[in-house]
Amino acid sequence: MPEHSHKPHVTVIIPTLNEEGNIRKVMGGVKGVLNGTDYEILVVDGYSKDRTVPIATSLGARVIYDSRGKGSALIRGFHEAKGEILISIDADMSNEPKEMKLLIDSIEIGYDICMGSRFITGGGTQDMPLHRRFGNRVFVILVNAFFHAHYSDLCYGYRSFRKDKIRELALKENKFAIETEISIMAAKRHLKVIEIPSVEKKRDSGDAKLHTFSDGWSILRTILVNLVQR
Ligand SMILES: Nc1nc2c(ncn2[C@@H]2O[C@H](COP(=O)(O)OP(=O)(O)OP(=O)(O)O)[C@@H](O)[C@H]2O)c(=O)[nH]1
């Protein structure tokens, strides 16, 4: 990863909470794919109690902290990033680093946001029990109907952004409703959005931080609040 006193072209934002078993592999994958690209890795850590931060630092990541949840970590990342193209990728090995190439290309050819989708041809998931799949589908239908959008997926965090556009969205969701909020705000502001197929794997090691039912409720709340504010 090149040293940066100047501005890199791409910032890879990785939210982390206790991911010591995964972060080395995720960063290795990112570096392998972006070798030759001008980029930085920005880890936004939720005060992990394990060795996530020392490992990330030793591998050359810039580390900042945020205590309020995954959404808040991403929002901080969007504001701290030095690159012009931003990528959000999970720290648990569930996203395939190779897909970053297309995420970057999509912004370079003029899209504002590129969203990985597990539910278009070529996409898939090995990590979605039936109840989550059902919830995600219902939320997709609601968001498309209420906000005149055409999404095929919603609660999935592997995405890329044109920095000035994502910063304009005035995002507020601190937790796992952040992806839903981004999708809704992008539709409201008529941003140029494209979906690309993405295959989600099971997390490699460690525990999930998302709680299907409480986080599901907060996603529904996000949809309804934005509907009222339309
Ligand atoms: N900074 C920060 N990152 C978080 C927080 N909660 C989760 N993350 C990170 O956000 C990403 C997604 O969280 P996961 O727990 O994998 O959620 P999930 O993918 O829905 O759950 P699994 O399917 O079990 O992997 C991971 O990189 C986490 O380390 C948090 O409170 N703060």
Ligand SMILES: [Mg+2]
């Ligand atoms: Mg995960």
